[in-house]
Amino acid sequence: xxxxxxxxxxxxxxxxxxxxxxxxxxxxxxxxxxxxxxxxxxxxxxxxxxxxxxxxxxxxxxxxxxxxxxxxxxxxxxxxxxxxxxxxxxxxxxxxxxxxxxxxxxxxxxxxxxxxxxxxxxxxxxxxxxxxxxxxxxxxxxxxxxxxxxxxxxxxxxxxxxxxxxxxxxxxxxxxxxxxxxxxxxxxxxxxxxxxxxxxxxxxxxxxxxxxxxxxxxxxxxxxxxxxxxxxxxxxxxxxxxxxxxxxxxxxxx
Amino acid sequence: xxxxxxxxxxxxxxxxxxxxxxxxxxxxxxxxxxxxxxxxxxxxxxxxxxxxxxxxxxxxxxxxxxxxxxxxxxxxxxxxxxxxxxxxxxxxxxxxxxxxxxxxxxxxxxxxxxxxxxxxxxxxxxxxxxxxxxxxxxxxxxxxxxxxxxxxxxxxxxxxxxxxxxxxxxxxxxxxxxxxxxxxxxxxxxxxxxxxxxxxxxxxxxxxxxxxxxxxxxxxxxxxxxxxxxxxxxxxxxxxxxxxxxxxxxxxxxxxxxxxxxxxxxxxxxxxxxxxxxxxxxxxxxxxxxxxxxxxxxxxxxxxxxxxxxxxxxxxxxxxxxxxxxxxxxxxxxxxxxxxxxxxxxxxxxxxxxxxxxxxxxxxxxxxxxxxxxxxxxxxxxxxxxxxxxxxxxxx
Numbered sequence: 001x002x003x004x005x006x007x008x009x010x011x012x013x014x015x016x017x018x019x020x021x022x023x024x025x026x027x028x029x030x031x032x033x034x035x036x037x038x039x040x041x042x043x044x045x046x047x048x049x050x051x052x053x054x055x056x057x058x059x060x061x062x063x064x065x066x067x068x069x070x071x072x073x074x075x076x077x078x079x080x081x082x083x084x085x086x087x088x089x090x091x092x093x094x095x096x097x098x099x100x101x102x103x104x105x106x107x108x109x110x111x112x113x114x115x116x117x118x119x120x121x122x123x124x125x126x127x128x129x130x131x132x133x134x135x136x137x138x139x140x141x142x143x144x145x146x147x148x149x150x151x152x153x154x155x156x157x158x159x160x161x162x163x164x165x166x167x168x169x170x171x172x173x174x175x176x177x178x179x180x181x182x183x184x185x186x187x188x189x190x191x192x193x194x195x196x197x198x199x200x201x202x203x204x205x206x207x208x209x210x211x212x213x214x215x216x217x218x219x220x221x222x223x224x225x226x227x228x229x230x231x232x233x234x235x236x237x238x239x240x241x242x243x244x245x246x247x248x249x250x251x252x253x254x
Numbered sequence: 255x256x257x258x259x260x261x262x263x264x265x266x267x268x269x270x271x272x273x274x275x276x277x278x279x280x281x282x283x284x285x286x287x288x289x290x291x292x293x294x295x296x297x298x299x300x301x302x303x304x305x306x307x308x309x310x311x312x313x314x315x316x317x318x319x320x321x322x323x324x325x326x327x328x329x330x331x332x333x334x335x336x337x338x339x340x341x342x343x344x345x346x347x348x349x350x351x352x353x354x355x356x357x358x359x360x361x362x363x364x365x366x367x368x369x370x371x372x373x374x375x376x377x378x379x380x381x382x383x384x385x386x387x388x389x390x391x392x393x394x395x396x397x398x399x400x401x402x403x404x405x406x407x408x409x410x411x412x413x414x415x416x417x418x419x420x421x422x423x424x425x426x427x428x429x430x431x432x433x434x435x436x437x438x439x440x441x442x443x444x445x446x447x448x449x450x451x452x453x454x455x456x457x458x459x460x461x462x463x464x465x466x467x468x469x470x471x472x473x474x475x476x477x478x479x480x481x482x483x484x485x486x487x488x489x490x491x492x493x494x495x496x497x498x499x500x501x502x503x504x505x506x507x508x509x510x511x512x513x514x515x516x517x518x519x520x521x522x523x524x525x526x527x528x529x530x531x532x533x534x535x536x537x538x539x540x541x542x543x544x545x546x547x548x549x550x551x552x553x554x555x556x557x558x559x560x561x562x563x564x565x566x567x568x569x570x571x572x573x574x575x576x577x578x579x580x581x582x583x584x585x586x587x588x589x590x591x592x593x594x595x596x597x598x599x600x601x602x603x604x605x606x607x608x609x610x611x612x613x614x615x616x617x618x619x620x621x622x623x624x625x626x627x628x629x630x631x632x633x634x635x636x637x638x639x640x641x642x643x644x645x646x647x648x649x650x
Contacts, residue, residue, distance in 0.1 A: 124541060126624070128619075186616075189617030191615050253554075
């Protein structure tokens with residue numbers, strides 16, 4: 001059984017690398033950047049959702065659950081980015097931004113639950129994985145909480161709600177990154193490790209996006225959104241590849 | 255004891271070359287050999303069969319199992335015919351023909367009785383003695399044996415005790431005491447009673463209502479419905495919520511003696527072992543790669559083996575990764591159309607094929623963890639049978 005080709009991905013990966021600098025240079029309004037980010041989240045999100053639900057919505061299957069929750073998360077993030085894009089038209093932009101951030105955070109939580117459920121399923125079958133995941137979790141929590149605290153102290157002029165929100169975003173992104181890294185290391189010699197090899201840099205991009213969202217300047221916001229777009233494309237592509245494997249397996253023998 | 259007597263007859267002449275009575279002598283060996291040869295020849299002529307086919311002649315309280323060899327015929331007098339005893343008869347005939355092949359052409363005194371004694375002990379007595387078997391010394395045992403080891407043992411042990419207790423009391427290794435008990439059994443100085451193992455698999459052969467008999471507990475009477483030929487006794491005991499497992503096993507032994515239940519043939523037990531192992535392996539795999547990919551692994555591995563072993567097509571996956579063996583295959587196993595060794599080799603190949611496909615999917619180290627996890631689960635469910643599976647071949 002062979003993996004589907006990832007060549008169609010390449011043009012999509014170029015998108016954030018092109019629009020990011022344009023937005024940073026002021027050529028492209030930030031509102032448009034958010035809109036394009038919403039599109040890059042919604043396209044893989046809907047495609048992955050369609051693929052995951054092809055053989056039923058609710059199944060007692062950890063791989064299916066992870067794919068489903070990541071798809072729903074992408075859709076939630078798309079909604080958040082579209083909301084961000086329409087902030088300029090709102091009467092209370094601060095509140096609108098806050099609502100969009102909450103929806104975005106919901107998407108990240110769905111990713112967290114999906115990946116956590118899969119890691120727990122793997123750890124229930126592979127005893128060495130338990131200690132690996134536990135160690136990685138402890139390290140990620142320590143490092144991300146320390147980094148968040150440091151950033152909050154350095155950027156103490158930011159509102160408290162802003163600091164808490166971004167701290168949460170940073171910690172969850174760090175956890176997602178290390179958990180996916182753990183799974184990729186476990187299955188590095190197997191076919192199933194390859195789709196996950198796309199998801200890992202996607203989570204790294206999410207972590208970068210979380211860290212870049214702290215300062216709040218236009219330049220860092222543009223970078224944060226661009227890396228966020230990269231994260232959506234890579235994670236979405238990884239889930240689609242994994243679902244492609246599963247669909248091929250189903251077609252072979254039913 | 256199930257086996258009463260063994261006779262090995264030369265087909266050409268009808269002469270009894272070897273016989274042994276495990277209990278009290280019943281038949282005159284020469285009379286019996288003439289009768290058997292005459293009856294089998296008659297049936298061959300009547301059915302116009304080219305080769306003599308295995309038969310059984312049933313009497314009151316005994317059955318004569320007849321099995322033809324190349325130039326001999328084996329007759330086993332038993333209380334009840336089973337596939338396991340027929341397998342033993344086939345093996346003993348084969349050993350006799352290999353050891354005394356000269357007798358095919360000439361009649362010579364080859365000290366057959368003394369030289370064949372170890373083979374008969376190996377085949378019919380050794381598997382009756384286990385560390386937890388209860389030794390019951392006969393009242394007048396001194397008249398049955400002159401073996402100094404046996405005499406020394408029986409002088410020291412109580413009238414009824416287990417092999418393990420005897421070994422502990424005499425401060426001897428259990429294997430040594432087991433060997434002496436086997437010799438005592440051969441000399442008919444003792445009887446042994448072995449309880450079924452908790453992971454033994456039994457099936458009900460009678461569907462009479464035994465609850466009112468008074469000899470059995472209510473749990474054991476209910477357990478008859480659970481003895482489906484696939485479930486180990488320990489699991490059956492859990493289902494009927496029995497409080498005393500030892501009493502439950504003694505009552506099962508009682509039911510087996512009265513032929514209301516019987517132990518499943520070796521082939522059927524192997525199928526239970528391997529389907530449980532396969533299902534557990536696939537379930538663990540499904541937790542890592544999902545059910546669709548786990549099913550794909552099974553079907554691909556099976557596809558690769560179908561050309562040489564077409565009957566593996568009767569091993570199916572029902573919902574998710576529930577391994578199911580079709581009844582036609584089970585029937586063939588019970589009839590003996592597929593030998594236990596062929597069955598073991600094929601199912602082991604299927605399990606290894608699944609492990610190999612899994613390796614391609616998730617890598618070598620995770621496969622080893624899954625295989626070891628499955629081995630642990632099988633050792634918990636069927637402890638005495640788990641050793642039949644070659645676990646190391648799954649991950650080496």
